[in-house]
Amino acid sequence: MRLAERTRHLTRFRAVDFLEETAELQSQGQDIVRMGVGEPGFSTAAPIVAAANKAIDEGKTSYTPPCGIPELRQAIADHYKRYYGLSIDSQRIIVTTGSSAALGMVCDLLLNPGDGLLLSDPGYPCNPNFVRRLDAEPQFVPVNAEDNYQLTAELVASHWKDNTVGVMVASPSNPTGEVISRGNLLALHQEVSGRGGSLVVDEIYHGLTYEDEPVASILEITNEAFVINSFSKFFGMTGWRLGWMVVPEGVADIINVMVQNFYISSPTVAQYAALSAFSPETMGILEQRRTEFKQRRDYLVPALRDLGFGINHAPSGAFYVYADVKKFTDNCEDFCWQLLREHGVACTPGIDFGHHRASHHVRFSYTEPLERLKLGVERIRQALV
Ligand SMILES: Cc1ncc(COP(=O)(O)O)c(C=O)c1O
Incomplete structure (x- = not known):
């Protein structure tokens, strides 16, 4: 064939x-x-499962608005307020079918054929494929234990090419579990925005950190980056296929069009269940x-x-x-x-x-x-x- x-x-x-x-x-x-x-x-966790059962009993089984039920977008915004002290407009939060859908859509949004996206090597295996799917170029930057296995502003500067349009990082990362310090996140943001590029930060492992110092969200530094997150890891909901992204002002509309077309909406029962994910x-x-x-x-x-x-x-x-x-x-x-x-x-x-x-x-x-x-x-x- x-x-x-x-x-x-x-x-x-x-x-x-x-x-x-x-x-x-x-x-x-x-x-x-x-x-x-x-x-x-x-x-x-049992309260999430109970909320799902209730949603099913109440017949909440139809499509939802493409960007997610408003209550969940607000609950995620409230989570940013509680845990990071950040006020994020819920209109900038888009609920997705796992963060995998968010990763794919952020690439759709940023990459034309032939464009390059800088990624750490080692890094999450699916990211280069989201890039390749668009006939764009994953640009691998070798990282070592000495760099905490993470991209730095210096590495970005030395690997940036004429066709590079952005950088994607994950903190904590898969496969290394290493985080990007607040100072390094700031430097990364400055380096990338100074070059007119976009920064995507995958924060899917936030909540699962073990040192005293809290891990910084890029949203504490800028509203111009794209944040990827999920109910899969910290919230223990891998099979429910629910994630979210936080996008800069003015971008949600086009994502709404993408979701309408690409998968209509995220799983409805999972969204109602996730409302209980933030309960005490x-x-x-x-x-x-x-x-x-x-x-x-x-x-x-x-x-x-x-x-x-x-x-x-x-x-x-x-x-x-x-x-x-x-x-x-x-x-x-x-x-x-x-x-x-x-x-x-x-x-x-x-x-x-x-x-x-x-x-x-x-x-x-x-x-x-x-x-x-x-x-x-x-x-x-x-x-x-
Ligand atoms: C760094 C990272 N990002 C994204 C994902 C995708 O997760 P999900 O689609 O379940 O939210 C994973 C899954 O292992 C991951 O490790």
Whole structure:
């Protein structure tokens, strides 16, 4: 069959391949410690589920306005007020079908064919594909542990090309869990806006940070950046497919047209359920889970180091550890397949996240309970002897 040329340039999302194989092995009765997935192991908090059931009982099953039900857009605005002290007009908030839809639409909005978007390498695997889908160019900037695995103003300046129109970053990041400090965010904003470009900040892992200093939102610095966020990670709602974006003044109208055309509206029941995501009761549950994630991180990082994995310093957020495996292998993909099929531990090969020293890295998620992580570490220990 004749398929469009651009489909040949899409790359696999290997974490999902590993997820499928993990599910297959589990269905055959194998016990797998799941350190590959990018979703919290907790099921969605009870008050959110109760709100969903109520919405279904009340027949709230029709399309909603494209940018989301007004109550949810306002609830998200209130969240910015409570947690960041920011007044954001709810008209700038657009509810989306997971942040994946938001990432795609922000690229639609900014990129003409041939334009370039600067991305960190390693970074979230789907972003280059959102760019390629538009016949635009993902422009990879290698980042290292010394840069906190994040883009800096200096890196942007040295990698900016004639066709570059913007920069996309995630803080905390996937796969490294590293954050961009407030000072570096400001410098990034100044560098990008000084060049007439656009800055997109994916804040999907906000709420899941483990150091004392709060992670800054780019919205504390400027209203000109695009912010991507989601109910998937901190709010534990991956399968509900609900995210949001905050856009600069004057942009919501065109996004409204995009949503009308591309998918009409986001899942209705999920939107009504998400109204309960910000309640004190839910927030209490989520805060407890955050504490548990921190305990797991504090266990896993030294445990992996003891086994010989290279981890510069403990990641500040998300639920990932990006570990250097060059002591064990030059081929992280084989390493991960072997760990999965022969030792019952799922993790994700570094080559999912880019090219830069990728084959020497593996991403471990700490989304399973501590006892399971301990079992996983023990299995890895045995695999390495
Ligand atoms: C950095 C980052 N952005 C966006 C997403 C997409 O998440 P969702 O579409 O579930 O909101 C993910 C998922 O793993 C991610 O890690």
